[in-house]
Amino acid sequence: MSTRQLQAFLAVARLQSVTRAAEQVHLSQAGLSLLLREMETQLGLRLFDRTTRSVxxxxxxxxLVPVAERMLREWSDIAGRLDKLSVDVARSLTVAATPLVCSSVMPVVLGNLQASQPGIRVQVRDVDRSQIEALVLSGEVDMALGIQFKAGSGMRRQRLLSLPLVCVSPREWPVAGGAPRRLQRSRVSWSDLAEVPLIGLPVGNPIQQLIDLRLREMGRANEARTTFNHLHSVVAMVEAGYGAAVMPAFVQGACSRYAVHVSVMTDPEVPLDFYALSRKGTHTTEAARTFLAAFTAQLREYPQLQH
Known part of the structure; x- marks a missing residue:
């Protein structure tokens, strides 16, 4: 039995007039009478005695009157709660990203959102890159952020922007290390790295694989090199003077806390596409659109990217 039928029934019961009840519920008299006949058919009994003068x-x-009143009250209550839940869901978001993205980019993005869009709630999960696809597919997170993602089965990939590679080098090289040429310019070429000791990520890392394509042309792809699993560790070891490292540009937020210098790699520039991953068939909410706009804007804010 529909809420429209119950509303029509109660209006006639209160007003004892089909004409006035039809006006109150914004129906024609014929339409209201049809609703009442359908109710009586469903219930198998008459609800009103009608004469030419009264109902x-x-x-x-x-x-039926108290039952109908209770049903409408309960419906109004649950409809209101569901409406609030729908608004809450539309303004909430759970995002997964690697630890470096979470520590170097997310704090600024979330701070900007809190100031400009305090109603939007974003939960962040810092996870290993290998966990990201499973979290998105299972629905544990609404989206994931990162570079060089592939769109697997059931996944939707949205390109946010392209980032260059950067060279992170110590501000001061230890004298015992041979004091290789300092890389203090805003832009350096791959050939500038010819005699510079390098550290990096493991060879199986997709970022390192892209970097090694360029190093192979210099005859340096297969050389013995100290590697670390996390970009934060690489930056810390660069600061300590163990070598320079070629890294994605979003490390600049983290690099500001270390005594290192950051230069854009050129000749050639090697772009890294930054993506948002989500599950196919899901709706892009207000919170997701607002968050992605703020996140992309923050990546573009890095001075090294403005060239």
Whole structure:
């Protein structure tokens, strides 16, 4: 039995007039009468005694009145709660990203959102890159952020922007290390790295694989090199003077806390596409659109990218 039927029934019961009840519920008299006949057919009894002058409740109609009132109250209550839940869901977001993205980019993005869009709630999960696809597919997170993602089965990939590679070098090289040429310019070429000791990520890392394509042309792809699993560790070891490292440009947020210098790699520039991953068939919410706009804007803010 529909809420429209119950509303029509109660209006006639209160006003004892089909004409006035039809005006109150914004129906024609014929439309209201049809709703009442359908109710009586469903219940198998008459609800009103009708004459040319009056409409009065039958005994069955009188018993239905408190039930109909309670049903409409309960429906109004749950509809209101569901509406609030729908708004809350639309303004909430759970995002997964690697630890470096979470520590170097997310704090600024979330701070900007809190100031400009305080109603939007974003939860961040810092996870290993290998966990990201499973978290998105299972629905544990609404989206994931990172570079060089592939769109697997059931996944939707949205390119946010392209980032260059950068060279991170110590501000001061230890004298015992041979004091290789300092890389203090805003832009350096791959050939500038010819005699510079390098550290990096493991060879199986997709970022390192892209870097090694360029190093192979210099005859340096297969050389013995100290590697670390996390970009934060690489930056810390660069600061300590163990070598320079070629890294994605979003490390600049983290690099500001270390005594290192950051230069854009050129001749050639090697772009890294930064993506948002989500599950196919899911709706892009207001919170997701607002967050992605803020996140992309923050990546573009890095001075090294403005060239």
């Amino acid at each position: 009065t409740l039958t005994e069955g109609g009188r018993q």
